[in-house]
Amino acid sequence: MVSHVIPKTYAEALTVLKAGNHRVIAGGTDMMVRHRAWAGLPPLFDKPVLFAFTLSELKYVKEDEQVICIGAMTDLETLLHHERTPALLRQVIAIMASPAIRYVSTLAGNIVNASPAADSLLALYALDAQVVLESTSGKRILSIEKTIVGPGKTVLHDDEMVAEIRIPKTRFTHTMFRKVGGRRADAITKIGFVGCATVNEGIIRDLRLVFNAVAPVVVREKSVEALHVGHSVKNVLSDTDTLMHHYSEHIKPIDDQRSNQHYRKEAALRLARHFLDTLA
Numbered sequence: 001m002v003s004h005v006i007p008k009t010y011a012e013a014l015t016v017l018k019a020g021n022h023r024v025i026a027g028g029t030d031m032m033v034r035h036r037a038w039a040g041l042p043p044l045f046d047k048p049v050l051f052a053f054t055l056s057e058l059k060y061v062k063e064d065e066q067v068i069c070i071g072a073m074t075d076l077e078t079l080l081h082h083e084r085t086p087a088l089l090r091q092v093i094a095i096m097a098s099p100a101i102r103y104v105s106t107l108a109g110n111i112v113n114a115s116p117a118a119d120s121l122l123a124l125y126a127l128d129a130q131v132v133l134e135s136t137s138g139k140r141i142l143s144i145e146k147t148i149v150g151p152g153k154t155v156l157h158d159d160e161m162v163a164e165i166r167i168p169k170t171r172f173t174h175t176m177f178r179k180v181g182g183r184r185a186d187a188i189t190k191i192g193f194v195g196c197a198t199v200n201e202g203i204i205r206d207l208r209l210v211f212n213a214v215a216p217v218v219v220r221e222k223s224v225e226a227l228h229v230g231h232s233v234k235n236v237l238s239d240t241d242t243l244m245h246h247y248s249e250h251i252k253p254i255d256d257q258r259s260n261q262h263y264r265k266e267a268a269l270r271l272a273r274h275f276l277d278t279l280a
């Protein structure tokens, strides 16, 4: 049995995946950890692997008037320093892992790994990112919310690859990103929060509140956000308890070795409240 394939072209990669029997490796920073074997032994994969990180066709950051398009094999360190990378996404990437890991890891890998604590997802949810999935049968373009359906679970078919991530260009008057971890670098998130808003003449025109590591998937409740758009900052701040009550229903963290439910919930709601205070 062939244990691995290193395709020369993207077309070849899709043809190999057509049989639905290969696992894609991008940077391998999740895959190699998840499938690690005893010290000194190679990792144990349940399927042959397709090494995609060398596919130069998928390494780019492009833009048109409305959208920034990121090729799936663009590494995080390149994105961190690229002038076209949205500022919010750059802020998040800056605290992900360490430079050595960022040089060989990708946004696509962070998305497909679908960890509830994945950091880039905070920015991708807040920025309404779309994920382009491709197979030899064609392309599907899905919102980030529709791509990830549970912890470690996506809607990708076995013959599909993430080809590109698309991020609409949006300007906000206020943004905030906070990662609560055990230390400043190379830390797995206890909880994370991104807030984005546009306030004009005291009225909230756009509001986006995103939390990670507090539920099986990243939490962004567009229906709750919409309740506050069109209202004055003053009104919203006079009743943050109602807003917090809405989020309280969706923020259902777990206890684990990094933190407990009570701390996670309290800290998440306080960060959201703090962000709202900055709008005044």
Ligand SMILES: Cc1cc2nc3c(=O)[nH]c(=O)nc-3n(C[C@H](O)[C@H](O)[C@H](O)COP(=O)(O)OP(=O)(O)OC[C@H]3O[C@@H](n4cnc5c(N)ncnc54)[C@H](O)[C@@H]3O)c2cc1C
Residues within 6 Å of the ligand: 023, 024, 025, 026, 027, 028, 029, 030, 031, 032, 033, 052, 072, 073, 095, 096, 097, 098, 101, 104, 105, 106, 107, 108, 109, 110, 111, 112, 113, 117, 118, 119, 120, 156, 160, 161, 162, 163, 186, 187, 188
């Ligand atoms: C020391 C260390 C520190 C870390 N710190 C952080 C951190 O601070 N924040 C954080 O969020 N994560 C962190 N991670 C996790 C990891 O680095 C990220 O999730 C990274 O973005 C994964 O990218 P990758 O290219 O290495 O993915 P891989 O490991 O190659 O793949 C991950 C998953 O995605 C799939 N996949 C990858 N690319 C594609 C594609 N184009 N199409 C279809 N499927 C694909 C793979 O099959 C696999 O299921 C850390 C990991 C390590 C080892």
